[in-house]
Amino acid sequence: MSDVAFESLTPAEWFRRNKEIAGFSSPSRAMYQTVRELIENALDATENHGILPSIKASIRYVDKDKDLYSIYVEDNGIGIPEEEIPNVFGQIFYSSKYKIKQHRGIFGLGAKMVVLYAQSTSGMPVRVTSSMKGSQYIYTYEISIDTVKNKPVIHSHVRVENKYGWHGTAVKVVLEGNWQYAKSRIEEYFTRTAMITPYAEIILIEPNNEVLRFNRITTIMPKPPVEGLPHPSSIDLESLKQLISRNSDIPLIDFLKENFDGIGDETVREFMKTVGIRASKHVKRLSESELRLLAEKMRQFNGWRRPRADWLSPIGEKILANGILHVLKPEAVFVTTRKPSSYSGHPFIVEAAIAWGGSIMPVDKPILYRYANKVPLLQDEGSDVIRHVIDEVDWSQYKVKFPAPLAVVVHVCSTKIPYASAGKEAIADVPEIEKEVRLAVREVARKLKVYLARKEKEQELLTKYAI
Ligand code: ADP
Ligand code: MG
Structure with a gap:
């Protein structure tokens, strides 16, 4: 035995x-x-x-x-x-x-x-x-x-x-x-x-x-997200099979239009040309190899519309600025909510803010506040894509000389945050997200630069007239 x-x-x-x-x-x-x-x-x-x-x-x-x-x-x-x-x-x-x-x-x-x-x-x-x-x-x-x-x-x-x-x-x-x-x-x-x-x-x-x-300082709330359909480029073979088994036996072309986000008549026709399966073939009659081909082509096809961002609920520039002003009490805050983007068929939006001066204590590198789907992330900062991006920024380009009273806030929202672990404390390195975070941080950093330049000028004038 x-x-x-x-x-x-x-x-x-x-x-x-x-x-x-x-x-x-x-x-x-x-x-x-x-x-x-x-x-x-x-x-x-x-x-x-x-x-x-x-x-x-x-x-x-x-x-x-x-x-x-x-x-x-x-x-x-x-x-x-x-x-x-x-x-x-x-x-x-x-x-x-x-x-x-x-x-x-x-x-x-x-x-x-x-x-x-x-x-x-x-x-x-x-x-x-x-x-x-x-x-x-x-x-x-x-x-x-x-x-x-x-x-x-x-x-x-x-x-x-x-x-x-x-x-x-x-x-x-x-x-x-x-x-x-x-x-x-x-x-x-x-x-x-x-x-x-x-x-x-x-x-x-x-x-x-x-x-x-x-306390509540505003009654304006972000718009709640609505529930959406999967994007064709996010599908794998197993999820495709599950979807088909839950559906009635309809022609492939109708199945695609009804079950996925952003597939219109024209797109589906273009797509079908790349697959080589009859559009009228009923989905439950697709063979194993046809299903595999279909899933693969759906992921590869370049002509899909971008995933819709209605399934998302970003904080919004006004609310984010309000919250930061209230809690961090800086001298100035600069905010951006980027346009929706996507990775592997999942829509996401990056928001970033820079808070400067006021009650923020001067530090040797920017204090970072990370958020994913409105959840603050406190642990594992070292393995987070946001930290990697912030570390690469050359702050001297933006007139920042450390120690400086600088805090950076970054929020990533998505229907699927690629967390690095089940503890949900760090966002994994996904190139599309990394790029958006970089663009968002640069955008607010440029606004800070303009602000600091103006302040410098004012200071010069003051000194001039004081003499
Ligand atoms: P998850 O939040 O990932 O769905 P949870 O185990 O935390 O998993 O919660 C399971 C479910 O319980 C939620 O999806 C939600 O439907 C329900 N739930 C939990 N807490 C609350 C709450 N405070 N109010 C309403 N529903 C709740
Ligand atoms: Mg929960």
Whole structure:
């Protein structure tokens, strides 16, 4: 008999054993990651649905000797349907965001990692209270995850009447943490979030009752993204097969027009010429080699229209400038939102800002604030494409002499951010993105140069007349 035993793990069990991959590598890191995942969900549930976010978070000691803390995050978002709550918090890879649309969440993993980490350190289930707009009840569940089955375990489920029309979601977990180490990173996360969401009201109550509060300073919000179709150049063989199996058996030409973004009559005719498969052939009758050919040609064809950017929701120049002025309090700020671009069929937009002077302390190299789909990135700066671009800039060309009071903000939004890891802390080196980041930073750097030149001149005049 062989002494090799094989077994299969459910995703829940796999992630329970490999928490660090999703950012839960130590008590302090896990605390930060928990806050981050819950805030991301709260913001997605509000601003992506046109609701001005009001978010209340608190972190409290539960047992100081054992380093147990409770983390609570409440939002005024769209809420979660009652029957979905167990799956949403208790089954890995369960999400409403596997769509072609810009979200903070992407993996269907965050909330579950929080529950898994909490139950493996404190043994306590998550408590989720929610109500949807117009719902008659407010419902509360206590849930843990059966990792062997990748299924939720419901510990309790109660309902009360929704007398005042509240809608939103409140999540509370108890977990092992380390506030001393996590404090500055969590505060930084809130501050950086507030910087690009001046339309949100965000409050954090800390374990020692200190309060970090960001008021809403504008009611103008970015336009929420709409849900889109895949771009033909982003398709692989497997996704093509899946799409066909979900469709009825229609002619290839109609299938292409109905299921992909930006395929008009003329484009599809041009494209069909390059494939050599009959346009009227029904999709379910395509052979394996025809499918492979089709997928390949779809990726290679140069005549597609650019992917549409309606699936994206950039911050916008005005909101970004407002947020930066409010949080960093610089003397001047220069902002740009670039035109949409794309890589491998995924649309993306780069936004950049430079803040100068005022409350910004002079530094030896620019302070960098990185964002991906409106999520601040705090870790792994060294492996981020944005850092690489910033390091290459010759600032003396722009009249900057270090030490200088200079901060650079870069936001990349896309239907698919190429993260370097599941912890979502760095954007991978994609040439198209790198190029756009470079152009965006140069654009704002030129505006800074004009500003600094004007200031220099004014200074000269002042000195002249002062004599
Ligand atoms: P992801 O955010 O990547 O989808 P999560 O595990 O963090 O994965 O969340 C799973 C799903 O739960 C989300 O797609 C969303 O539908 C729902 N959800 C989680 N938190 C909230 C919230 N605060 N308000 C509304 N829906 C939520
Ligand atoms: Mg999430």
